[in-house]
Amino acid sequence: MTTRTSEPTAVATRALAPDLARGFMLLFIALANSHYFLRGTSVLGGYPRDGSPVDSAVTWLISTFVDGRAFPMFGLLFGYGVARIVSRQEDSTPRSVRRLLWRRSLALVVIGSLHALLLYVGDILAAYGVLLFVGAWMARWKDRSLLLTAALFLVLVSLPGGESSTISTDPPDGALLPADLLTMVVERAQTAPYIALLGPLGFMCPFAAGLWAGRRRILEQPERYRALLRVTASVGLGAAVLGAQPISLMLAGVVRVPDRPAQELIGPLHDATGVLGGFGYAAAVSLLALRLGNRRGSVVNAIAATGQRSMTCYLVQSVIWTLVFTPFLLDLSGTLTVTTTALLALATWTGTVLLAHQMHRRGHRGPFEVLARRVTYGRRVRAGRVQPS
Template identity: 75%
Template sequence: MTLEARALGPDLARGFMLLFIALANSHYFLRGSSVLGGYPRDGSGVDAAAIWLISTFVDGRAFPMFGLLFGYGVAQIVRRHEELGPRRVRRLLWRRAAVLVVVGFLHAVLLFAGDILAAYGVLLLLGAWLVRWKDRWLLLTALLFFALISLPSDGSLTISSDPPGASMLPPDVATMVVERAKTSAFVSLFGPIGFITPFAVGLWAGRRRILEQPESHRALLRVTASVGIGAAVLGAQPISLMLAGVVTPPDQPTLEVLGPLHDATGTLGGFGYAALLSLIAARVQARPRPVVDAIAAVGQRSMTCYLAQSVVWAAVFTPFLLDLSDTLTVTTTAVLAVMTWLVTVLLASWMRRAGRRGPFEALIRRVTYSSTGSRPAGPPSPPSPSSPDTVASSRL
């Protein structure tokens, strides 16, 4: 598929999602006299405001959006290759999953212990069986796992008081490899449990082409955007105000309720963000849109841009490199995250104009379609801002 044939909505959502992921990931590297929810608690008033903003609008909201878009893209792959038959499509998805697992593991060990690519690879190994499920079973599965993540638990990152460990800030290369390998294995095996709900909903939405044909689903998208984002903002407040130092942390049993509440409403927020960006894409579809196209270019190269962020985190925070975990604050780290995202926007926009795919997108396509004979040949042409997009993305 050439990039000019891609729908704007899913790519725009992916592009913005990577800004949120940068903000969500970077503050977990910071040290402090005490840490709660990944935030040092000894910052300034400006830091407290930044903590409130990020924990309200970003933390626990970006990754459900990632999962929704991942499932949506899988549904697009299945539809485009339906003529291959269920078995060959399943093998195609398994090859894609294998690339995610391998690249994700290397990413975790060499750059960033919080990698999610391997977890999504494992999810796709299992999810390849879900693509043939009827809609009602997909939605019931999504509802079941949503209920599970809503149960009281001390496993939410939003209530963790652990400082960054050796896997995040390794003192040397040997420790880095050993600790991150263990962390990657743990996240890959248990992470998919929390991603099943958005993945299943994404499969359901992808079958209906909801994000790529927003004009036909405007009412649903508006309700999803308003209810999802509203629930995410309201549901975040007990934790966000606590993390910002506005209210005193409650006792542990209460925290074990509030943490999952933050996470569960964040899943709804991820759905809401995807719906909102799809509606925005519909409004700007026929207009000149250099900024929108640049952000969508990030979405078209999301795997490459995601990995590029980790190069920055590794260089800036690793103790045997720049080691700025004690120097940067929540605010300056957020600025670093935004600047990193902006650099990937410029890089992706340049590749779009040059008609080039991201290197990791090219890799995953080459492996995925190696034996199907259906892989599009040659690099894509730069998309025309005025041409309507009618086919959805099938990539991360």
């Protein structure tokens, strides 16, 4: 067997659904991350409790449809993408494929660690890198093993977990809102490795399911899996909405905060149904892509272009959070409300969509996508083509 490494997929030949899903979900990532910067006289689950009725309504919307639902979808798409990378290495030995994935893992860990240290301590890129280090072995597992692994970790996140299952009442800490540069470096250097090493446990279920789905190209060929996608979308999104209500109504102030034993039940319920919701969102976007067919307007193309540059756009979001919320910069964490922060997240996402669309029209990939591909494949990637370096 030869060890030749196949090239990454050119932009012109990429399927719409995965890119559209990534682009759309970056809006949810912005909504999910930004409210954790807010301060208030009382904080519950990352939301100030002293807001207006409009803030309560926005809190209910985000905690029902976004929190714990966007990241599982990205985990699914991450596994899906890894499966597609492996499928393109048919002429390579298993060892060379693992090395290729480990190089990508290293790129994610390095970029994510710098991101966590300099911009946003809640980085997920390093966690994905750690997950991929293990996932390089999983990529060759049999389907049954992947599905059993996904089911096992779904059960694990459903179990009451003591202190980790209770609803946090802590305000933003020094790692999230550092008072100065020294505090930022010290606090984040302690917190970031913890997130990078434990984060993969929460992503394992969608990652394994994504590997399985990627082998079958389910999101790229929705016409073949229409029934499966419809069931997944309806059941997954239905479970996500219903399973979120105990937490969402509590965070919105509609019902009182329950005692600790009840919190240890409803917390895992919110997380587990969020994983199903991530699957449901991916299926729904795939069905939307099928319905659109070749009728792609400028909005769809722009969101897909954002998905093609998801790492760059994700990092741009963190630049905005750093400028707006850091105490020694604009320091608006005590000024903005849940509603105005959601509007900021929407504006930030819209800005990245416009930026990605312009980059697409000019034939430029995102700089961090180019870097990751350069490390992974050892080639220079430009305008959808791979050129030997």
